[in-house]
Amino acid sequence: MSSLSTVDRKCQRKKRMVKSANVRHILEKAKSLDGDELKELLADLLSLIHPRKFQGTKLCNALTRLKPAVAFEALHIRGSGKDTEVYLTKRPPDDIAHPNEWCAPSSIYRQGEHDQDVAKRLEEDFFHTGIKSFHFVSRFPVHHEERGTVHSNVFLVDLVGQPLLDLRHDWHPISKLPESIVPHHSDPIIPLAAVAHHKRNQSGQPKRSFQ
Known part of the structure; x- marks a missing residue:
């Protein structure tokens, strides 16, 4: 055998x-x-290539060089005031745009996908627990990366359970973000999401569930 x-x-x-x-x-x-x-x-x-099948990171990056892409940026935030923290993940060392830099979990929309489809993928790839609800915050203007142009749809997400915690997935104080962080996540994406997080908590704004 x-x-x-x-x-x-x-x-x-x-x-x-x-x-x-x-x-x-x-x-x-x-x-x-x-x-x-x-x-x-x-x-x-x-x-x-079938448009609905997984294309892989290498092909996705190659296509983004030629055509703008849209990313779902998932901001999971807890606490208030100086104790506010954001859940971040560290990009892989072979990432074409920001190797080994911290960022909010995110993923590029694939052909035919809706917000909830990308959210489902983020559950498996980053959080390792379900996303209970998400709330649209803002659409960040075009930014240029090594891989091309990406438009960021920024969402606050609430999880069913606790997210994965290890050397590449962890909570970070918003008042003291890591030095090695994707620049447009440090500013303006995380600050925008933090403001929305505090406003939502103060107003009791309902959360949009997709399950």
């Missing part, structure tokens, strides 16, 4: 190597095309 498993792994590795070689070959041929031919090739290749 173990030897068969080893053979299977070798076959899979060989297939991946062949695929990589094929991709490199196509890329080399593509470099010889002129601008219009290259655009036509890319359009044909993109037509092979």
Whole structure:
């Protein structure tokens, strides 16, 4: 059984190597095309990708370089006054725009998605607990990142349980945010959300549930 498993792994590795070689070959041929031919090739290749299926970070980043994207920024805030804290996550070291920088959990809208669809994905990818409700705060004007132009829809979110806590997911005082933080999250996104958080608590504004 173990030897068969080893053979299977070798076959899979060989297939991946062949695929990589094929991709490199196509890329080399593509470099010889002129601008219009290259655009036509890319359009044909993109037509092979199902718009509702997961595209992956690499492809998403590549597309964002060419077309503006919209992000759902999920601000989970607790406390009041000087004790106000925001839940942040640390981006991976290979992040194209802000490697190893803290930020609010966020995700790019995919084709055909509504707010609640992105919120569901954030539950699994960042919070590891359900999002009970979310409240729209503001739409942050266009900002330019290494990966391209992204419009930020800022939401206050309330969770069902406690969020994941580890070295890359933790609470941070808003009065003393980490030095290594995504700039537009530090200002204006987190301050905007904090103001909305305090106003909502004072007014008893109802929360929009999506479950």
